[in-house]
Amino acid sequence: MTRSADAPGRRATILDVAAAAGVSRQTVTRAMNDMPGISAATRERVQKCAVELGYSPSRFAKGLVQGARTSVGLAIPDLTNPYFPAFASSVVEAATQRGWNVVVDDYGHGTGSGLDAVSRLAPQVDALIGYLGEHAAEAQSLMGSRPVVGLDCPGGSSAGSIGFDYPYAAGLALDHLASTGRHKVAFLDSDQGGPAGSRGAAVAAAAAAAGIPLARIHASPSATAARDAIGGLLEKEPGLDALLAFNDVMAAGVLKALHSAGRSVPGDCAVIGMDGIPLGELLTPELTTLALDLRAVGRAAVDLVEALLSGAVEPGSPAASLTLRHELIVRQSA
Amino acid sequence: MTRSADAPGRRATILDVAAAAGVSRQTVTRAMNDMPGISAATRERVQKCAVELGYSPSRFAKGLVQGARTSVGLAIPDLTNPYFPAFASSVVEAATQRGWNVVVDDYGHGTGSGLDAVSRLAPQVDALIGYLGEHAAEAQSLMGSRPVVGLDCPGGSSAGSIGFDYPYAAGLALDHLASTGRHKVAFLDSDQGGPAGSRGAAVAAAAAAAGIPLARIHASPSATAARDAIGGLLEKEPGLDALLAFNDVMAAGVLKALHSAGRSVPGDCAVIGMDGIPLGELLTPELTTLALDLRAVGRAAVDLVEALLSGAVEPGSPAASLTLRHELIVRQSA
DNA sequence: CTGAAAGCGCTAACAT
DNA sequence: ATGTTAGCGCTTTCAG
DSSP states (O other), X not given: OOOOTTSTTOOOOHHHHHHHHTSOHHHHHHHHTTOSSSOHHHHHHHHXXXXXXXXXXXXXXXHHHHOOOOEEEXXXXXXXXXXXXXXXXXXXXXXXXXXXXXXXXXXXSSSOOHHHHHHHHGGGOSEEEEOOGGGHHHHHHXXXXXXXXXXXXXXXXXXXXXXXXXXXXXXXXHHHHXXXXXXXXXXXXXXXXXXXXXXXXXXXXXXXXXXOOEEEEEEOSSXXXXXXHHHHHHHHOTTOOEEEESSHHHHHHHHHHHHHTTOOTTTTOEEEEEEOXXXXXXXXXXXXXXXXXXXXHHHHHHHHHHHHHHTSSOTTSGGGEEEEOOEEEOOSOX | OOSOOSSSSOOOOHHHHHHHHTSOHHHHHHHHTTOXXXXXXXXXXXXXXXXXXXXXXXXXXXXXXXXXXXXXXXXXXXXXXXXXXXXXXXXXXXXXXXXXXXXXXXXXXXXXXXXXXXXXXXXXXXXXXXXXXXXXXXXXXXXXXXXXXXXXXXXXOSSEEEEEOHHHHHHHHHHHHHHTTOOOEEEEEESSSSSTTHHHHHHHHHHHHHTOOEEEEEEOSSXXXXXXXXXXXXXXXXXXXXXXXXXXXXXXXXXXXXXXXXXXXXXXXXXXXXXXXXXXXXXXXXXXXXXXXXXXXXXXXXXXXXXXXXXXXXXXXXXXXXXXXXXXXXXXXX
């Protein structure tokens, strides 16, 4: 029986090529992988047949027999907020250095939650890194015993987790504000994402500790939403002289709102962002921000995955739970 | 400690679980995949064994026997330039809608060229989308008969390609500049990437057609490099009243340079960027730019891959070569 | 230099 | 409800 190329939809296999070239399949393997022990003539003939049949080796069969590079999934809420690509970039870099590859899923598009991303990713990867929000535990169960490293997730319900020391960051910001004589500050929180309110709670606590009154408002985590939200706030809180934003993108919106309201920054009102993405330097005035060392975050996540994969770190153990700190980068806006 | 010490390094297979649970491997399959035809008791016992052994099914074996979602590689020079994540995001979105997944490789980190990315990606994917520069042909040969869609690559040397109509874009910009009375414009080109000079050549031609003298300078494609480059230019070319940048990120640097040189925008000097990334709206003044519909670009690339994969479009045929156009979005800077 | 066997780990089809 | 038999497409022995 001849398996011909006319079989609709069927992909050519190594046997098809072998038959077409009149050789055995091992010879095809040798030709395709530039292995020794084959005459130049045969090699060329086989390669030609392969091209004609549109043959390309199945990565599954190959992976099955050879073992393959480990691949890690990266679940991200929104590639459109510059923070996440910056983070993704550092994960990809660290993973590439190890010869791993990274499968990215951006679950922000549809109505999907991080869980959808995880279920798409799960069959494809050996480990998972992601901003999973409340769903870290479910994500871990979807992945079985393969390690999940959750970022900024409430409980340490995944094999590994990386958190941020918000009380510390908030302290940094409020101290700076207090020492520059600000009297009334507002925190513009995101109405979604993140461990519900941990940033806001930390800021509130720090404000209380510094004896500074704090107004809190919410908006979607985008520059335009932030801008719109601030518009209203400025009327209600005339005495406001400092604004802290949930992230740098929202801070950019705040800057715009202040500008169009005719308030000078930092003269009338100081603005501090959070994340430390490159965007901040391009704004006018340049954004003072609570910066994360993004490369360090990505590296930490990948290191943790590696340790978990190798068994060097026990899933759920204290060593699998890292806490990173922000640093206050003072530029022009505060 | 539940980690299997008995088989150092070897991953648990379905047979290990079967043996541990005292069942056949088929029963393990049923338990793991929540298939019918198994008693709740056995299922639970098997699942427990699986967890204890740290078993997780090999995605290769599974893929081999079941066929698997197609996966496309995405080769990108620099996730750090906001243009690329924006593009990546739209590719990921379009791919996810089809049930495909996307493996991202950012080859900008090390010294690597796009070719390194392709060779890492090649064994992992069924198709490739990427900014491949001059290397589209080599990339295609690395991928064999699996389709490669190159963006902004010189020759149509890959199965599919998506190009941009730079003469049209340049015309848009120069017309706008001419009609707003600009007399002397400069083009800040990137000293790398892109089909060598095609943007620059198009701008030069359009300037000539509009009868406007054009100065051309080069810098690395980053905001800071752009800023530094402009510093010198302003002294040499005092009469300059308009600046076109290779991309929006560089335009952001231009804005900063002009600001610190004390030149008002657009009063003293108009600035036009290129790409149309969201960043432009956050700058002060808001950036006028030659914008691409990023979602359309990603969608087009994925559509083309699909057509190529299904055979609906012949590799290298005219239908496999798309040309997209920019649109001039006039904001404040010009 | 080339070919014939023997699996890799899993699931679909049939048994039982 | 469970077990048995065949492969999926490829590379690794090992023979010729």
